[in-house]
Amino acid sequence: MARGPVAIIAALAVLALTLVPLGAVMIRAGGFAGFAPGDMEAVRFTLWQATLSALFSVLAAVPVARALARRNFPGRGLLVALLGAPFILPVIVAVLGLIATFGTNGIVNRALAALGLPETTIYGLHGVVIAHVFFNLPLATRLILQGWLAMPGERLRLAASLGLTPWAMFRTLELPMLARILPGAFAVIFVICLSSFAVALTLGGGPRATTVELAIYQAMRFDFDLGRAAALSVVQLALAMVAGLVALRLSGGAGFGAGLDRIVPRWDGQGAVARSLDAGAIAAVALFLLTPLVLVTLRGLPGLVMLPPGMLEAAWNSLWVALVSTALCLTWALPLATRRGELLGLLGIALSPLVLGTGLFLIVRPYVNPFTLALPVTALVNALVSLPFALRILRPEAEAIRADHARLAQSLGLTPWAWTRWVFLPRLRRPLGFAAGLTAALSMGDLGVIALFADPERATLPLYVYRLMGSYQMAAAQGAALVLLASSLALFWAFDRGGRVDA
Amino acid sequence: MKALTTFAAGTLLAGTALAQDNVLTVYAGDYIVSEWGPGPKIEEIFEARCDCDLQFSPGDLMPRLRLEGGRTEADIVFGLNTDVTKEARAAGLFAPHGQDLSALTLPIDWQDDVFLPFNYAHTAFVYDTDRIAEPPASFAALLEAGDDLSIVIQDPRTSISGLALALWVQAVYGDGAEEAWAQLADNVLTVTKGWSESYGLFTDGEADMVLSYTTSPAYHLIAEDDPTIKAAIFPEGHYFMVELVGKVAGTDNPELADQFMDFVLTEEFQSMIATGNWSFPAALPQAQWPEGFRQLDLPETALFYSEDEADALKDQAIEAWRAGLSR
Numbered sequence: 001m002a003r004g005p006v007a008i009i010a011a012l013a014v015l016a017l018t019l020v021p022l023g024a025v026m027i028r029a030g031g032f033a034g035f036a037p038g039d040m041e042a043v044r045f046t047l048w049q050a051t052l053s054a055l056f057s058v059l060a061a062v063p064v065a066r067a068l069a070r071r072n073f074p075g076r077g078l079l080v081a082l083l084g085a086p087f088i089l090p091v092i093v094a095v096l097g098l099i100a101t102f103g104t105n106g107i108v109n110r111a112l113a114a115l116g117l118p119e120t121t122i123y124g125l126h127g128v129v130i131a132h133v134f135f136n137l138p139l140a141t142r143l144i145l146q147g148w149l150a151m152p153g154e155r156l157r158l159a160a161s162l163g164l165t166p167w168a169m170f171r172t173l174e175l176p177m178l179a180r181i182l183p184g185a186f187a188v189i190f191v192i193c194l195s196s197f198a199v200a201l202t203l204g205g206g207p208r209a210t211t212v213e214l215a216i217y218q219a220m221r222f223d224f225d226l227g228r229a230a231a232l233s234v235v236q237l238a239l240a241m242v243a244g245l246v247a248l249r250l251s252g253g254a255g256f257g258a259g260l261d262r263i264v265p266r267w268d269g270q271g272a273v274a275r276s277l278d279a280g281a282i283a284a285v286a287l288f289l290l291t292p293l294v295l296v297t298l299r300g301l302p303g304l305v306m307l308p309p310g311m312l313e314a315a316w317n318s319l320w321v322a323l324v325s326t327a328l329c330l331t332w333a334l335p336l337a338t339r340r341g342e343l344l345g346l347l348g349i350a351l352s353p354l355v356l357g358t359g360l361f362l363i364v365r366p367y368v369n370p371f372t373l374a375l376p377v378t379a380l381v382n383a384l385v386s387l388p389f390a391l392r393i394l395r396p397e398a399e400a401i402r403a404d405h406a407r408l409a410q411s412l413g414l415t416p417w418a419w420t421r422w423v424f425l426p427r428l429r430r431p432l433g434f435a436a437g438l439t440a441a442l443s444m445g446d447l448g449v450i451a452l453f454a455d456p457e458r459a460t461l462p463l464y465v466y467r468l469m470g471s472y473q474m475a476a477a478q479g480a481a482l483v484l485l486a487s488s489l490a491l492f493w494a495f496d497r498g499g500r501v502d503a
Numbered sequence: 504m505k506a507l508t509t510f511a512a513g514t515l516l517a518g519t520a521l522a523q524d525n526v527l528t529v530y531a532g533d534y535i536v537s538e539w540g541p542g543p544k545i546e547e548i549f550e551a552r553c554d555c556d557l558q559f560s561p562g563d564l565m566p567r568l569r570l571e572g573g574r575t576e577a578d579i580v581f582g583l584n585t586d587v588t589k590e591a592r593a594a595g596l597f598a599p600h601g602q603d604l605s606a607l608t609l610p611i612d613w614q615d616d617v618f619l620p621f622n623y624a625h626t627a628f629v630y631d632t633d634r635i636a637e638p639p640a641s642f643a644a645l646l647e648a649g650d651d652l653s654i655v656i657q658d659p660r661t662s663i664s665g666l667a668l669a670l671w672v673q674a675v676y677g678d679g680a681e682e683a684w685a686q687l688a689d690n691v692l693t694v695t696k697g698w699s700e701s702y703g704l705f706t707d708g709e710a711d712m713v714l715s716y717t718t719s720p721a722y723h724l725i726a727e728d729d730p731t732i733k734a735a736i737f738p739e740g741h742y743f744m745v746e747l748v749g750k751v752a753g754t755d756n757p758e759l760a761d762q763f764m765d766f767v768l769t770e771e772f773q774s775m776i777a778t779g780n781w782s783f784p785a786a787l788p789q790a791q792w793p794e795g796f797r798q799l800d801l802p803e804t805a806l807f808y809s810e811d812e813a814d815a816l817k818d819q820a821i822e823a824w825r826a827g828l829s830r
Contacts, residue, residue, distance in 0.1 A: 206694050
């Protein structure tokens with residue numbers, strides 16, 4: 001399969017892009033500096049909120065994914081695509097959308113007041129968790145949905161013909177699948193929540209919601225204490241790696257063995273209880289996720305007419321960055337879609353983007369003017385940051401394909417190229433499409449390292465939104481955010497659709 | 504592919520700019536350089552005077568300068584705040600500005616020979632008269648306001664205006680700062696990373712008041728013709744925030760950099776900066792301010808810590824903020 005050397009190169013590239021910048025910051029700082037008094041508290045809060053956020057995201061996603069797996073209804077495809085949206089919104093826009101929904105002046109509270117009920121507040125640890133679930137529930141849902149869709153149809157048909165009760169069906173078929181998928185989904189969401197900062201602070205309501213990433217930001221941008229920033233980054237990396245290792249341990253077990261590799265209709269879940277449970281899960285998640293998005297859209301509409309022509313160029317830049325990142329990320333992810341590869345890939349989101357950006361700046365600075373590299377560096381970093389998601393999406397099926405078809409390939413004496421071209425890629429089409437869509441959308445929405453590499457002539461859309469907001473242009477910013485949301489979604493949909501043969 | 508062409512184009516551009524004698528590189532914050540900031544206008548006016556090419560380079564100022572050290576390409580750094588001047592001065596990154604400071608019209612005495620002010624404002628809580636008929640009349644009244652009055656503020660660990668607020672409370676309450684924060688805690692709806700998030704929450708109607716500047720109402724008055732946004736003025740005084748420009752010590756184009764420093768205090772620059780950066784000009788008599796700015800309510804007292812005082816008090820002020828709000 002020739003995965004050996006290619007996989008090693010891909011792995012080395014991940015290591016080089018994360019550890020070398022971290023090392024560069026450390027060397028520049030002359031070693032680690034001690035922690036500040038509040039740092040331990042920040043570590044504790046970070047761990048706690050990330051654990052809760054990942055747990056709730058994953059648990060809530062199970063019924064939703066099951067409902068989507070076994071129901072077909074008009075608008076299902078659209079809903080599945082829209083589910084990707086929260087994940088790709090710029091943080092600031094998503095937070096404003098969430099607050100428009102759940103805030104003191106949000107529609108939930110206005111509805112409660114109209115009914116004469118007491119108001120609720122979003123600010124606090126529960127607000128942080130709600131926001132993180134809003135961002136990550138869709139990802140968890142899609143990851144689990146994939147697990148369901150990857151179950152060989154023959155197994156489901158067999159279960160139906162044996163007349164398995166829903167519980168027996170859950171225990172013998174669905175539980176093993178969940179046990180395989182959930183730990184990994186938990187780990188990747190846990191790690192992304194570890195580096196949350198603006199969301200945690202704003203919805204946490206004050207200094208008690210201080211995360212490690214905030215401390216890194218303070219050390220880096222305010223105190224210029226590179227040693228402390230590097231030390232905190234190492235803490236963050238270590239936490240992420242522990243989470244990744246635990247997830248690996250827990251998610252043992254291979255797939256179900258090969259089926260005939262074709263689509264077989266489902267026979268289960270036709271009872272009234274199952275139907276209403278599924279309908280409830282889908283309605284609840286649609287309401288929870290789509291309300292803030294609808295509000296972002298409504299608020300963005302008036303701003304659309306105020307958008308200056310410069311925005312088109314920013315959108316164009318963002319689009320190119322997104323496409324380059326996607327190509328890069330998938331090429332990177334394919335050889336790394338193994339257990340060890342996935343663990344390694346977590347480094348990409350575990351390292352603070354500020355430290356990454358600063359490290360890269362220190363490295364390229366002696367040779368080139370960093371400003372000329374703004375867009376290429378952004379594309380590269382976006383690919384790196386998207387890598388853990390792409391790997392999470394690709395690995396379960398990649399491994400299943402290897403397990404199921406390797407014998408056949410061997411007996412036929414397929415060359416690595418033929419294996420990849422005729423066996424591997426065609427079967428990986430659905431997760432590949434999803435991974436490409438997610439990477440493209442993430443890259444449209446991500447600010448990445450642009451703060452140090454910014455180039456006045458080549459802004460990306462998210463930067464454009466922030467610039468508008470920084471200049472009192474709140475309405476125009478909301479318009480630009482809507483453009484960003486729409487274009488990210490369109491890109492996501494195009495890739496994802498291309499990969500979905502049946503879902 | 505595109506990445507490669509961008510890279511190639513970038514290298515080419517860098518090549519054509521080799522005739523460096525006439526290029527002035529100015530590091531400035533994103534808000535300055537954006538098309539709604541003063542950057543484009545500054546570039547236009549200065550280029551007409553100097554027969555040169557002014558190139559803005561947006562992004563972080565001090566972190567970038569510190570990383571680059573003596574090898575920086577910057578000739579001018581535009582938009583520094585007083586919280587970094589001590590460190591920048593100590594690192595020897597800037598050269599004296601050589602300007603006559605008697606033209607300054609700041610509410611405080613300014614004698615710095617390295618950092619030159621170009622505009623200023625004060626921290627203030629901004630509100631909408633349609634939503635609040637009677638805002639707190641003093642800082643003390645704000646602390647005592649019922650918890651139905653909500654404010655959003657910025658984190659002093661991540662934002663300049665947030666730090667200014669912490670120093671403001673320190674200046675007004677001294678050793679009682681932590682207690683003051685604890686009293687304010689029930690009014691603080693939330694804390695955000697930067698000014699934009701807070702201001703967005705305020706304009707969305709989420710909070711009654713937002714920590715911003717005495718000059719914020721001018722934007723709404725002039726650009727939106729909206730007289731309902733006001734700054735609450737407190738007799739205890741308001742913290743003074745000034746933006747500074749500095750000439751980089753290692754500039755490879757000292758004449759052009761000097762020419763830019765000469766330009767900052769001219770009437771042409773000063774009369775543009777008010778509506779360009781939504782701040783009070785540093786060297787322009789009040790009578791020459793744009794109409795909307797002359798109508799603004801101004802504090803009687805400007806509170807300000809020199810860079811040495813601020814440096815000594817900063818950690819204490821932030822800790823008072825953290826402890827008071829965490830109770």
